Amino acid sequence: MATKTYTKPVEEKSAATYQGLSRAQLVEAYRIMYTSRRIDDREILLKRQQKIFFQISGAGHEAIGVAAGFVLKAGYDWFYAYYRDRALCLSLGATPYQMFLQAVGAAADPSSGGRQMPSHWSLPKLNLVTQSSPTGSQILQAVGCSEAGRYFAAHPEAAKKATGDYREFKEVRSYPDEVTYVSLGDGTTSEGEFWEALNTASNRRLPLVFVVEDNQYAISVPVEVQTPGGNISRLVAGFPNFHFEEIDGTDPVETYAALVRSVDWCRRGNGPAFLHAHVIRPYSHSLSDDERLYRPEAERQRDAARDPISRTQMFLLREGILDEKGINHLEKQVDDELQAAVDQALEAERPKPETVTRYVYSSDLDPTSARFDTQPVFPSGGDGKKSAPRTMADLINATLRDEMHRDERIVIFGEDVADCSREQYLREKLVKGKGGVFKLTAGLQYEFGTDRVFNSPLAEANIVGRATGMATRGLKPVVEIQFFDYIWPAMMQLRNELPLIRWRSNNGFSAPAVIRVAIGGYLTGGAIYHSQCGESIFTHIPGLRVVFPSNALDAAGLLRTAIRCDDPVLFLEHKRLYRETYGRSLYPGPDFMVPFGKAKIVQAGTDVSVITYGAVVPRALQAVQRLEREHGVKAELIDLRCLNPFDWDTIAASVSKTNRVVVAYEDCQSWGYGAEIVARIAAELFDQLDAPVQRVAAKDTYVAYQPILENAILPQVDDLFRAIHQVSNY
Numbered sequence: 001m002a003t004k005t006y007t008k009p010v011e012e013k014s015a016a017t018y019q020g021l022s023r024a025q026l027v028e029a030y031r032i033m034y035t036s037r038r039i040d041d042r043e044i045l046l047k048r049q050q051k052i053f054f055q056i057s058g059a060g061h062e063a064i065g066v067a068a069g070f071v072l073k074a075g076y077d078w079f080y081a082y083y084r085d086r087a088l089c090l091s092l093g094a095t096p097y098q099m100f101l102q103a104v105g106a107a108a109d110p111s112s113g114g115r116q117m118p119s120h121w122s123l124p125k126l127n128l129v130t131q132s133s134p135t136g137s138q139i140l141q142a143v144g145c146s147e148a149g150r151y152f153a154a155h156p157e158a159a160k161k162a163t164g165d166y167r168e169f170k171e172v173r174s175y176p177d178e179v180t181y182v183s184l185g186d187g188t189t190s191e192g193e194f195w196e197a198l199n200t201a202s203n204r205r206l207p208l209v210f211v212v213e214d215n216q217y218a219i220s221v222p223v224e225v226q227t228p229g230g231n232i233s234r235l236v237a238g239f240p241n242f243h244f245e246e247i248d249g250t251d252p253v254e255t256y257a258a259l260v261r262s263v264d265w266c267r268r269g270n271g272p273a274f275l276h277a278h279v280i281r282p283y284s285h286s287l288s289d290d291e292r293l294y295r296p297e298a299e300r301q302r303d304a305a306r307d308p309i310s311r312t313q314m315f316l317l318r319e320g321i322l323d324e325k326g327i328n329h330l331e332k333q334v335d336d337e338l339q340a341a342v343d344q345a346l347e348a349e350r351p352k353p354e355t356v357t358r359y360v361y362s363s364d365l366d367p368t369s370a371r372f373d374t375q376p377v378f379p380s381g382g383d384g385k386k387s388a389p390r391t392m393a394d395l396i397n398a399t400l401r402d403e404m405h406r407d408e409r410i411v412i413f414g415e416d417v418a419d420c421s422r423e424q425y426l427r428e429k430l431v432k433g434k435g436g437v438f439k440l441t442a443g444l445q446y447e448f449g450t451d452r453v454f455n456s457p458l459a460e461a462n463i464v465g466r467a468t469g470m471a472t473r474g475l476k477p478v479v480e481i482q483f484f485d486y487i488w489p490a491m492m493q494l495r496n497e498l499p500l501i502r503w504r505s506n507n508g509f510s511a512p513a514v515i516r517v518a519i520g521g522y523l524t525g526g527a528i529y530h531s532q533c534g535e536s537i538f539t540h541i542p543g544l545r546v547v548f549p550s551n552a553l554d555a556a557g558l559l560r561t562a563i564r565c566d567d568p569v570l571f572l573e574h575k576r577l578y579r580e581t582y583g584r585s586l587y588p589g590p591d592f593m594v595p596f597g598k599a600k601i602v603q604a605g606t607d608v609s610v611i612t613y614g615a616v617v618p619r620a621l622q623a624v625q626r627l628e629r630e631h632g633v634k635a636e637l638i639d640l641r642c643l644n645p646f647d648w649d650t651i652a653a654s655v656s657k658t659n660r661v662v663v664a665y666e667d668c669q670s671w672g673y674g675a676e677i678v679a680r681i682a683a684e685l686f687d688q689l690d691a692p693v694q695r696v697a698a699k700d701t702y703v704a705y706q707p708i709l710e711n712a713i714l715p716q717v718d719d720l721f722r723a724i725h726q727v728s729n730y
């Protein structure tokens, strides 16, 4: 559809260029800008005719978009373009037809197959990365994307294809001087993630161009409410290593020149650039908004006088680049092209309802399959330290080390995970190094270097957002959230971004990162903010695998599966289990894997099924052993190990045998993880039950500091014993 028909400039003879733009390029710029505006107008019409379901325009933002598209290279540089960047996308090579396919929600919509609203761009071939609706969540991902480009430049071997894991399905494309583009509105600069992104881009001197398209409004909220003093350039001016530009973003020539300088700064490796473009918003925020409710006519008129379309048209006429006839001819050509594209899109096939769950997870690599089911190879005697049983903390550390040896795409970062950020202290052997507050990553920076293992700022969204961007590019970030209690700043990324990259782009992109999280209580003094669970909040997120091992061997096997698989994984590590005597294991070798979704029968039995996971497993084991000793009751204890997916088959087989169930978990009882299991048992195994299903869980309150209170709140061996006994006696 995208036939780029150049309308010839009137005077080819003039060699004059405009900040490096030729006359032909200026005509092309106008063609794209006009196309962009007319697509908006057509969509507005289609929305009014109820042929499409949403519209948000790029009107007023066309000049900056075209300029960026001229300076940056599609399929070479990377683009995190927000919803007003229609003209940018067109100038990178997206076609009007593709845009109308998205507007109607066609099956062939290349951005999402009808899953996302229009103007939520995603075109893998152009390196135009899938965008979402939350304002600002793209920025940290763009940081991660540019870090990935730099990493592959320094580690070209890592980019090579490998078989036997996620790399088989993840082609890496990178160029040593590539630049990442990320854009946002003036209102979005109020989001914390914007500042977290500036922090890392500045600190790491990343080749990242921030473009703030300042149209003075965030829906109805004017810029002075968002930005103290009303000018974002003034606020960010103190960040080191940046090239700054503040420009009239409605002027394609001025904007082009500023972009050339900015991109050049980045390509040369000097650091990031920040381009503050003053633009206009001639239409309301979206078709759901009426700006006349909050903007008086006079203000709207002032904006209209700066409209980039009429400005550029006047410029072409004034400079004698196109005459009136030439303009009319160009516009007619565009209008005809759009008409044909609309007609075709309206006829396009719609997506089929039965496809709705496709690409929630990788369809290439199934982490529940036999290829992730390998046997441990324990060291034979005499192998010194390796032949002693090791803790969960030890084996997680060993697994990370093994995998880092095997796969150069793995990078590890988070708060305190490095041995020592001031490398010279390590080199000069002045310090031993920290390697995590729980020491899970100890020695890894020392062994693999600071570009593979490093500290992040104290900012959880920063960690997960960057990991998402890196994983989108083909790296395998294995990042750490220091305490589950502090995962919440990353919630936007964990709920709306990481697990959705694949589904919302209809398999165009994926982000199989691993997020390790220290979780749980029973710490004696851990109190409210170092004891939380809350796994059900994450098992409720389609697209995210959730794992929760109870012992060292499973932790090693499941972590390896998490790293090698092709889906994002939340890997929950119970702090109380890190160094317990219970569940220690010999080192199982560098290829031991446990598949996801396979429970372990810790103790077989016939009288009652006890279904649990995590730190409740050793407590439940004590309870069932006592029950057998004291009452001869044989309980079957099932450790789920993996919470999404979970092993329904093992549960069903056990309950069909015992006809009695206790579901136990450490988190608050109400709305907890057990609710889903109990509901499923009620729905599918009702006929098998000889007793009501019981739950044993924490009280619906917070974990208190004083141990007497903590014990009363969290489920204890006695609570488990009583419940299992009661159910077995029913």
Ligand SMILES: Cc1ncc(C[n+]2csc(CCOP(=O)(O)OP(=O)(O)O)c2C)c(N)n1
Pocket: 084, 133, 134, 135, 136, 184, 185, 186, 187, 188, 189, 213, 215, 217, 218, 219, 281, 285
């Ligand atoms: C996190 C989040 N909060 C609120 C919204 C609803 N919303 C969508 S666009 C928008 C205003 C954005 O303003 P700005 O960043 O200036 O961009 P503009 O639309 O003006 O180009 C808001 C509040 C959202 N999408 N995401």
Ligand SMILES: [Mg+2]
Pocket: 185, 186, 187, 213, 214, 215, 216, 217, 218, 219
């Ligand atoms: Mg705005």
